[in-house]
Amino acid sequence: MKNLTTLALAIAMISAGVTAVRAEEKEVKSITAESLNTIAVVGKLGVPLGEVATIRAIIVDGDSLRTKADMGSFFLRVTEVNGKKLDSEPIIDFFLAPGSRAKLANDNFELYELKTGKKTGELTGSKIEKLKEDYVGRALLLQVYELGSFSGLPKNLPQEVMVWQDRGFHFRTYLRILREVDAK
Numbered sequence: 001m002k003n004l005t006t007l008a009l010a011i012a013m014i015s016a017g018v019t020a021v022r023a024e025e026k027e028v029k030s031i032t033a034e035s036l037n038t039i040a041v042v043g044k045l046g047v048p049l050g051e052v053a054t055i056r057a058i059i060v061d062g063d064s065l066r067t068k069a070d071m072g073s074f075f076l077r078v079t080e081v082n083g084k085k086l087d088s089e090p091i092i093d094f095f096l097a098p099g100s101r102a103k104l105a106n107d108n109f110e111l112y113e114l115k116t117g118k119k120t121g122e123l124t125g126s127k128i129e130k131l132k133e134d135y136v137g138r139a140l141l142l143q144v145y146e147l148g149s150f151s152g153l154p155k156n157l158p159q160e161v162m163v164w165q166d167r168g169f170h171f172r173t174y175l176r177i178l179r180e181v182d183a184k
Helices: 002-015 108-116 125-132
Strands: 018-023 026-031 053-061 074-081 091-096 139-151 170-180
Touching: 108 125
Parallel strands: 091 170
Antiparallel strands: 018 026, 053 074, 053 139, 074 091, 139 170
């Protein structure tokens, strides 16, 4: 009877596209990449990835997050999604959608270009601080959608491959900014 129950459970899991595998003595569920197109993956905003949402957010200085990877970048702290205040306010990477006219920059060099209309190859600490003065902390009303991707170093990188500086392999989400909304 136990074998029949185990077999039925295995068939049910396989037909749902889910299998159990052992990874470092911890049971991990896995899904196929193809099945990601048939289920809704909910992101940090609390809505499915790829669904347009209107958010209220505040620009955050990556330097304040105290991780080397975030230094020199800007993020959005999302406070509201589709009119609903959030209990937990996620801090999320963002990028402008092609053709977006939103006046946002996600790093110090983009901020310089946004404010001056020119590119630069070098910024001093004092110039960066001056640029940030009226940018960091700015409240915004935006139309966005959340995307996701895997990135980072794999756990089983061969020893003969040179290791580069990166985070461990993980799934992360980020926002694509469609437009700034007039807060009338």
